[in-house]
Amino acid sequence: MKILITGIAGFVGSHLAKLLAGKKNDVFGICLGCEDTSELALIRRKIAIYKCDITDFPKLTELIRKIRPDQIYHLAGISSAGRSFLEPLITFDANIYGTISLLEAVRQAKLDTKILVVGSGDMYGVVKKKDIPIKENLPLNPISPYGASKAACDILAYQYFKSYGLKLVRARSFNHTGPGQALGFAIPDFCSQIAKIEEGLVPAYMRVGNLQAIRDLTDVRDVVRGYELLMRHGKAGEAYNLCLGKGYKLKQILGKLLKSSSKKIKVVEDKNRKRIADIPILVGDNSKIKKESGWKVRIPLDETLKDTLNYWRKKVEN
Numbered sequence: 001m002k003i004l005i006t007g008i009a010g011f012v013g014s015h016l017a018k019l020l021a022g023k024k025n026d027v028f029g030i031c032l033g034c035e036d037t038s039e040l041a042l043i044r045r046k047i048a049i050y051k052c053d054i055t056d057f058p059k060l061t062e063l064i065r066k067i068r069p070d071q072i073y074h075l076a077g078i079s080s081a082g083r084s085f086l087e088p089l090i091t092f093d094a095n096i097y098g099t100i101s102l103l104e105a106v107r108q109a110k111l112d113t114k115i116l117v118v119g120s121g122d123m124y125g126v127v128k129k130k131d132i133p134i135k136e137n138l139p140l141n142p143i144s145p146y147g148a149s150k151a152a153c154d155i156l157a158y159q160y161f162k163s164y165g166l167k168l169v170r171a172r173s174f175n176h177t178g179p180g181q182a183l184g185f186a187i188p189d190f191c192s193q194i195a196k197i198e199e200g201l202v203p204a205y206m207r208v209g210n211l212q213a214i215r216d217l218t219d220v221r222d223v224v225r226g227y228e229l230l231m232r233h234g235k236a237g238e239a240y241n242l243c244l245g246k247g248y249k250l251k252q253i254l255g256k257l258l259k260s261s262s263k264k265i266k267v268v269e270d271k272n273r274k275r276i277a278d279i280p281i282l283v284g285d286n287s288k289i290k291k292e293s294g295w296k297v298r299i300p301l302d303e304t305l306k307d308t309l310n311y312w313r314k315k316v317e318n
Contacts, residue, residue: 002071003025003026003028003071005072008047008049013073019221027048028049028050030051031076055101061109072114073227077094077153080185096152103156116170116227116231121173122146122279125140125147132281135288167236169230172240175215176218177217178304186209186215188308193206194261198263204265206266207270209273212251213279216244218242223242226295227242230242233293253301
C-alpha cells in the first residue's frame with residue numbers, strides 16, 4: 001500500500017512514519033526543505049521523502065499525481081497555539097491553504113484515496129463544565145488562531161466529503177507529547193529546563209506560564225496508533241476525538257517531573273510565557289474512537305514523562 005504523510009519530519013509525523021514503515025508499507029513523505037529529518041534516520045532507507053511546501057499547489061499536485069497514494073495522513077502545518085498568536089497569517093496560510101491545496105490536488109487527480117485530516121481539541125475552545133468531557137457533536141468555538149485554522153480545516157474536510165465524495169476522516173487530537181517534541185510546548189519546555197539544570201548549565205529555577213490549565217494528555221506513540229486505526233476503521237465524513245479522557249493540571253505534571261530530578265528546583269512564574277487567551281480546561285470524550293476502532297491508551301502518563309525527560313537529558317548531554 002502506498003502511504004503519504006505530509007509533515008513527515010515533524011514530531012508526530014516521524015513517530016507515525018516509524019509505525020507505518022514497520023508494517024511493510026511503501027511510505028512517502030513531504031516536508032519543507034529546511035526541516036531536520038534526523039528523527040527519521042533509523043528508517044530513512046525504508047521511506048521516500050520529497051521536499052515540498054504544501055501551499056505550493058502546482059508542485060504538490062505534481063507529487064500527488066506521481067505517487068498516487070492509497071492513503072494520506074495530513075499532518076503538515078503550524079501546530080503551536082502559542083506561536084499562532086504571534087503569527088496568525090502564517091498559521092492560516094499553512095493550515096488552511098495547505099489543507100485545501102492537498103484536498104484539491106487529490107480531487108483533480110481523481111484518486112480514490114482515503115485521507116486522515118488531523119485537527120485539534122483546541123477547536124472546541126472554552127466550554128461549559130457540563131460539556132466536559134467534550135463529545136464530537138459540541139460546536140467548535142476556538143479562541144486561538146491555531147484553533148480557528150484547525151476548525152476551518154475540519155469544516156473543509158467535511159465539505160469535500162459531502163460535495164466531492166472524497167474519503168475523508170477527521171481526527172480531533174487533544175494534547176499529546178513524548179520523546180522528540182520540540183520546544184514551545186509545555187512538557188518539552190519543562191523537561192529541557194530540568195535537563196539543563198541537572199547538567200549545571202543554568203541556575204536551579206524554572207520559568208513557567210499558566211500551571212492551572214487542565215489538559216487531556218496522551219503519549220504520541222498512542223496517538224499515531226490511533227491514526228492508523230482510524231485510517232482502517234474510521235468512517236468517511238466522521239470526526240473522532242483522540243484523547244485520554246482524563247485531565248491533569250499542568251502543575252501536577254510539572255510536580256511529577258520535578259520529583260524525577262536529582263536537583264532541587266525553584267519554580268518561577270514568567271508572565272511572558274502566558275498566552276493572550278488560554279483554555280482553562282480541555283478534556284475530551286474518547287468513547288467513539290474506542291468503540292469504532294478498538295483504540296485504547298497503552299502508555300501511562302508517568303512512562304511518557306519519564307521517556308520525554310530522558311530524551312532531553314540525552315539531547316542536553318550531546
